[in-house]
Amino acid sequence: MDYESTASSDVISILENIGHKTQLSRTMGSTQSIHIEKGFNHGYSDLRRPNAGVAIQVLSSLESSVVN
Numbered sequence: 001m002d003y004e005s006t007a008s009s010d011v012i013s014i015l016e017n018i019g020h021k022t023q024l025s026r027t028m029g030s031t032q033s034i035h036i037e038k039g040f041n042h043g044y045s046d047l048r049r050p051n052a053g054v055a056i057q058v059l060s061s062l063e064s065s066v067v068n
Contacts, residue, residue, distance in 0.1 A: 004028060 030046035
């Protein structure tokens with residue numbers, strides 16, 4: 001079982017104790033996500049990836065009064 005360097009050493013030990021063969025691997029992937037809540041969009045990028053960023057939606061004062 002491959003795992004990333006950020007995996008918990010406790011979890012790796014448990015997996016090995018129940019018979020899994022583990023091996024440290026490089027970063028396997030990343031995610032870019034959008035969370036929509038109460039009319040606001042929040043963008044997230046996996047910070048394990050180089051040059052990752054986070055975006056937020058900025059509303060004008062008119063739009064903001066409609067949401068509230």
